[in-house]
Amino acid sequence: VSDTVLHVHGAPLPDGDGIPVAVCQLAPRIGNRDENLRRVEQAVLRAAEQGARLVVLPELVTSGYVFRDAAEARSLAEPADGPTVTRLTELARKHGLVVVAGIPEAAGETLYNSAVLVDGSGLRATYRKAHLWHGESDIFTPGSARPPVVETDVGRVGMVVCYDLEFPEWMRQVALDGADIVCAPTNWPHEPRPEGERPIEVVRVQASAAVNRTFIAVADRAGSERGVSWVSGSAIVSFDGYPLGVADDTGDEQIVLARCEVHRARNKRTGPRNDVFADRRTDLYRGTLE
């Protein structure tokens, strides 16, 4: 894997004012952290060569996803400020990047399915996945804090991880907390779908972007692992809900690039008299917490 040149999806970045964003759809090898970190470095470099300023990597990209058991996951985990973040910080500093990546985080004896946000100054924030999918709860402890929103050189960046995307309450929260763009490392398990339909995982992302008027950048998995295959649905979606770039149908490793005018996410108006935040009827929403 490490010798291939990552395919860069579509045309080179057009000129324009938007922030160049890259989502890297990768196929880590379960259990091979050194190889996976090399692969991540290669992808981040390739994205930087293409002009990216914000780079998003998949969920658990340094370890792989389909762990045999908690012991295997533990053997691949590291502290949030461990070697992966050290290496990403060097890359971020050298190339002027903001990088979001999914890693298995060890905090003492506790494991989290986390996303880290790194820039040239180092680790800026860690987010611990709050909604765990399937067997993840045998291995990871769910996070108990909202996604951070970090002021960076490329705008206000929020983070969620995979299954979090299926909870509109969570996506609303990160938008209310000020995210211009939400970065989402994912490992979307493949499910059959009707002919000609875009994956529902991507549809949900489009809707979340539109109802909150935030950009969303999803880095999904390529390849397959211990019998599990993935949607390979990496996408960069605009604040109006329409995709700016989506992974091609090959399911291969690839980088999807788009420019995002992230400042436009700060205007929540959808018309002269409407605003997606102000028009909420919060007085009537109490029941959604019950």
Place this chain on the structure above:
Amino acid sequence: VSDTVLHVHGAPLPDGDGIPVAVCQLAPRIGNRDENLRRVEQAVLRAAEQGARLVVLPELVTSGYVFRDAAEARSLAEPADGPTVTRLTELARKHGLVVVAGIPEAAGETLYNSAVLVDGSGLRATYRKAHLWHGESDIFTPGSARPPVVETDVGRVGMVVCYDLEFPEWMRQVALDGADIVCAPTNWPHEPRPEGERPIEVVRVQASAAVNRTFIAVADRAGSERGVSWVSGSAIVSFDGYPLGVADDTGDEQIVLARCEVHRARNKRTGPRNDVFADRRTDLYRGTLE
């Protein structure tokens, strides 16, 4: 208009166990209540002929949408149990139907943009649109109650109206309140969209269906009115988020039919260990009300 035969989209209803649902995409004439009610009757009859048991009609279908002012709207409004519901009740009784339609409701001096649910026993419930779009707030008072969910012969039916669909809190609530299928009269104003993209209005509906595992049946508008044209995006969406039927691209009046196995919406599980309701982190969602 009244002399044309409504196009029925796609093949006749297949055999099967699901509830036959029809959404009627109509082009009412602004201001002509008698003509519009005739048109509604024709559509409901045509849907019943096709085997439908649940029939959904657009927002403000008896009046049209682009009112000159509140006085015009008032002249077209009627009580929830007025002549429209009387006529729909007769049709529902004769043909064994449940019907949801959008009407301008007059409650004393107050006007609401309402949806009514009717079966053979008469008016079962009225829902007053809680999220008003653009100039609607010059004319209508926003509703102050949650959407009702009504136990009917075809399942538990919820109602929302048009812009309500853009608030995931609201869609969550009607699902939590037990709706198997949410009926949504709409008048979606047309907006440009990228080539080849499904309208974002439909994408949002797909996502709402998927995250809540409810069916959603949307009856949108055809035609244009006083310079406003419509998406004409009527659709019946399954609990997995994929459409069972969508209006064709003509933008014409038409009936879209599909069978909905509505009982499947009562199972919120998405896998052996996941459930879209139980997996919510309500302990962490408080902020969405702020």
